[in-house]
Amino acid sequence: MKFTLLLPAIPDERWILARQIGVTHAVVKAAPQLTGLAAPYELDALRTVRDRFVDAGYTVIGLEGDQFDMSRIKRGEPGRDEDIERYHRLLRNMAELGIDLICYNFMPRARSAEHDWHRTSCDIPLRGGSLTTAFDVGKLPPAPELEFSPEQLWDNYTYFLQAVMPEAERLGVRMGLHPDDPPLPAMGGVPRIFHSPEAVERALDLVPSPSNGVTFCQANYRLMGADLEHWARRFAARNKLFFVHIRDVEGDARHFTEVWHDEGPTDLAAMLKLYHEIGFTGPIRDDHVPTMHGERPDIPGYAMLGHLFAIGYLKGLLDAQHIPYL
Secondary structure, X not given: OXXXXXXXOOOOHXXXXXXXXXOOEEEEOOOHHHHOOOOOOOHHHHHHHHHHHHHOOOEEEEEEOXXXXXXXXXXXXXXXXXXXXXXXXXXXXXXXXXXXEEEEOOOOOOOOOOOOOOOOEEEEEOHHHOEEEEEEHHHOOOOOOOOOOHHHHHHHHHHHHHHXXXXXXXHOXXXXXXXXXXXXXXXXXEEOOOOXXXXXXXHXXXXXXXXXXXXXXXXXXXXXXXXXXXXXHHHHHOOOEEEEEOOEEEXXXXXXXXXXXXXXXXXXXXXXXXXXXXXXXXXXXXXXXXXXOOOOOOOOOOOOHHHHHHHHHHHHHHHHOOOOOO
16 A cells, blocks of 8 residues: 555645655646646646656655546536547546546536535534534535436436546556545535445446546545445455545534544544455545644645644554555
């Protein structure tokens, strides 16, 4: 297993702190608003981002999230074919630069939403006054009528997957599907389709390919009510376990709170042992963490001090079980 962090595309103190705790593999979102460069489907832009990390002692192990606006693809709107061609160029650039993994989602964003994932609170107190994010479906505005149907979203996803997966396979780039967050059937007037493990497995069967796999976000699968061990083993047995996100939650998909890694209900030591037993050697990321004293993160859940604790804690769990990692 390889510890990684989602690091900004422009160097800052988080790069220094990550190296100081022994992280040498980075995942990055290279969207132009985060890089000051062109979109990463332009080779020079993605090369510049990659080289920034290499110069700082990192290996870019993958990209994560939407690297450019994919609304037309997800919504099936005019212009999606041009965007799919941009995605092809992104995949080709990744392959040329030795970046062979992309963690992606297919959550269409509500018109008024800032992010595709959603929380209703970002200041829930945990131990010592640390602050965390939470979701309560009861705090959402009255549900508007869906803009399009779940069946249409499946059609849009199938169209996308059939268009890009052959190119990803040809290039040797793996695409790890992240589930919906929160895993609910609709958010803000738009449907969601990846809110159960069976739906994710359906995605794997739509276009069978060694490049078609999953990002196993433990917390979201827990919120689905899924048996984590069963589904981790099942995906691994199919050679579909590409990336693991490790965070923890209390509650269910309709009402949950993100918690410290050492205080959650999931037996993380057992899960790490399981990943080792099933032969998973890919990247793991501690994902969301509480905000600690003095921090003002741009996006709640992505402040840095909590990562220092979380990575140390997860390394300790591995060391106690004599499980190797990078």
